[in-house]
Amino acid sequence: MGPVNWLAVFLAAALAVVLGIVWNGPPFQDGRSLSPGKSTRASNYGLVCFVFLISSVMLGHSFARIGAETLAVKPWLYFMQTGGVAIAFVLPAIWLTHVRYRAEPIRRVMDCLFWLVAYLAMGAVFWLLG
Incomplete structure (x- = not known):
């Protein structure tokens, strides 16, 4: 086993958070946001x-x-790993949660698409800094 690239770890997480802020910001604003209230x-x-x-x-x-x-x-393999984790584990969990709470289909698709894009972006960071 080689060493963990800690710089890539922190930058990948930061990029995913920034993507979340942009994704849930003005271009895709539908009344929801990453942080709904000022106190939280x-x-x-x-x-x-x-x-x-x-x-x-x-x-x-x-x-x-x-x-x-x-x-x-x-x-x-960077993209197979990150995309595979997203498709096999994260997206089904997001989809099933939205189904349980009867979210509209477009919200299900948009949220699942965000998580796939976020994970692939993290893979890109690891690839670039690999």
């Missing part, structure tokens, strides 16, 4: 940062287990 603004951002940091640490560990030599020869 800091705690919501903190929770979002924590979730993406945990995800990024897990991905960084995965890439360290694969090894720099393998990743240098097969760079598509």
Whole structure:
């Protein structure tokens, strides 16, 4: 196992948070936001940062287990790993949660699409800094 690229871990998590702010900001504003109230603004951002940091640490560990030599020869593994985790685990959880709470289909699609884009963006950070 190679060393975890901690710079990539933190930058990937930061990029995912920034994407979340942009995704839920003015271009896609539909009355929801990353932090709905002023009193919980800091705690919501903190929770979002924590979730993406945990995800990024897990991905960084995965890439360290694969090894720099393998990743240098097969760079598509960055996107297969991140996209695979998103498609196999994150998107079904988001989709089922939205179904349970009877969210409209477009919100389901937009939220699932965000998580896929966020995970692929994290993969791009690991690839660029690999």
